[in-house]
Amino acid sequence: MQKYVIALYIRLSIEDYKYDSLSIENQSLVLHEYAASMPEALNAEITEFIDNGYSGTNFERPQVQKLIELVRANQIDCIIVKDFSRFGRNSIETGYFIERVFPLFHTRFISISDDFDSSKFKGDTGGMDVAFKYLISEYYSRDMSIKTKSAKYAKMQRGEYQSKICPYGYRKSADGRMEPDPEAAAVVQLIFQLAAEGINATAITRELFRRSIPTPGQYKAAHGNHTHDISRCHGIWSASTILRILEVERYTGVYMIGKRAVLEVGGTRSRLKDRESWYIIPDHHPAIVEKAVFDTVQASQLRFSQPNKKKRDYPLKGKAFCGCCGHALSRTMQKTSYYYCRHSEADVESRCHKMHLNAAELEQAVFLTLKKQLEAAAPLAPDGTLRVDASVPERAEYEQQIETLQDGKRTLYERYLMGEIDLNTYKAEKAACDELLLKTKNAYAAVLAQAKQKQDEQARQDSRKEASKVIFDADTLTTELAELLIDRVLVYPDKRIEIAYKIQDIFD
Known part of the structure; x- marks a missing residue:
């Protein structure tokens, strides 16, 4: 006999960490208590799906995608969430799943705080009351996004905002600000010196390999940061890495931020803004490269585009x-x-x-x-x-x-x-x-x-x-x-x- 399967879906975004009631532990406790009170839970299989640190404004979340795939495979009989916003804050997509997908596969959907149980409705999913809750969740998410961006842009204008990642050659100091990393900074200075002498990027890679200087990925891995795959580099720098380093104006002490704008709330796609819209703060941090050397390198680097270049x-x-x-x-x-x-x-x-x-x-x-x-x-x-x-x-x-x-x-x-x-x-x-x-x-x-x-x-x-x-x-x-x-x-x-x-x- 096939067991009745109950899925408990839990989502916690970065903003939700401020509220204890929304913690993963509290959500799990509420969902398990509710599931235990259901008559169907007597011989049911109860499974948790947890997305930790994901926004509810889109459905590009690993566990919710896995849950939806199981629904489409007719392997989930019931889904329970603490409230609608845990499942999603996008009114159109959330409504699509609750009103179209789940009924098609005979999957019951329960939102505890909203007192919503799809088994109580036939032909609709709760009427205007539920629809307004969808819209309120989406409006809250957009409002929070605007407020967060406004606060971040204000800090950028004052020069107080610090990105989490430092460019190669810098590291975070005890107070969270950027400071030169002596070993890596010396490599950056060498690269700019060679480029200023007229040596091209390919020749610079040969010189760095000859001196057995580790690549940025290898250097980070040696210092405990294993976010890069270094299995194929074999200590050989790529010319594209050299060119990217030679373009970083932050090495002169200038801090530039706000270069890109996200296209939609909760999304990952972005576009490059015009330079006039960037936040540019001079003398923000100690320089690694002198401004005169940087300008010399920029003038010597051949950068051109071919708008009508034939695709190869x-x-x-x-x-x-x-x-x-x-x-x-x-x-x-x-x-x-x-x-x-x-x-x-x-x-x-x-x-x-x-x-x-x-x-x-x-x-x-x-x-x-x-x-x-x-x-x-x-x-x-x-x-x-x-x-x-x-x-x-x-x-x-x-x-x-x-x-x-x-x-x-x-x-x-x-x-x-x-x-x-x-x-x-x-x-x-x-x-x-x-x-x-x-x-x-x-x-x-x-x-x-x-x-x-x-x-x-x-x-x-x-x-x-x-x-x-x-x-x-x-x-x-x-x-x-x-x-x-x-x-x-x-x-x-x-x-x-x-x-x-x-x-x-x-x-x-």
Whole structure:
């Protein structure tokens, strides 16, 4: 017998830390006490979903996404939250899930503080009272966002605001302000000195590698900050890192903040504002680089844009990687093009140093490998695929049965309230109805699983047919073919290649 599953959803944003009543522990206690009082909780499975530190203005939260996926898989019978704002502060999205998604999958939704239980409503979800609570939650979130931004901008204007992250070369002092990090600051000064002498970024990376100076990621990792993946750098700086450092005006003691504006409340997308709108504070912190040296470097750096630059496309764009160091291979765009490993240019001892492979030969080798793999696979049906009947006629029938049984339960309860039947009769008939409803739901879940299996098999066959057609119609490797089948190609100095496929089972 499938258990009744109750999901307790808890959300705590950064602002909510100010209120003890909204703590994770208090929310959990309230939800568990309520769930324990429900008759369905006797043999139910109770699971918690917690999003800690996430705003309710959008649904890009890991645990709420997981919860919604389980709902769509018909694995959640009831969701309980402390109030509507815990589930979401966006009135449109919150209303969509409560009014459309959850009823479709017969998932009950309960908001304790709002005295809302979707099982008490049929055809609506609480009327204007609930709708106003949605809007109040969304307005509160927007109002808090505006007030927080206003306070932050005021601190920026006074030069009091400090970002959490310092640029390479600085660290946080005891009072939270920026101060030079002697070891890293010396590296920054060296980079600016070399650039001021006219040495380009690529040559600077070679010099830093020759001196065995760790990259910024390695330096942070050595000091306990492991937020960067340094597994592939091998002590080699990238030219792009050098160029980014040479552009940082904060090294001259000038503090610039407020460069970007968030596009929507609770969102992560932002846009770069005009420089006139930035907050620029001179002599904000000790300088690492003299202003004259910084200006000299800016004047010597070649920075230009090509608005009408033609986009360079080739079949293995973003898919060819060095098998030695794992970095993406660069490709020259000449009459005779070739792939090479740019990362290892500074390390003459590296296996992939000076590795150059003819682009046409590599792409043709990949194409012939694909073709041979498909020829070696099991033959397809005469029409190029195996058709699978993915229709499940019983699905609509079970949905109708479940709706009828739920209507029957409501009618039974109404008869009891009207005094047409006594309590014992009501309990007996309700138990029989619940048992039949549970069996019907289990059978419905099995039908859905069967339909999903058929759909997956059909998708596999369709992918195989599409891949076969593209390969046999092509004379050489194309971007379409590479996008369809290839995840990545590892290339080694001895011209050996390893292909990781997107849909491996078509070759099984």
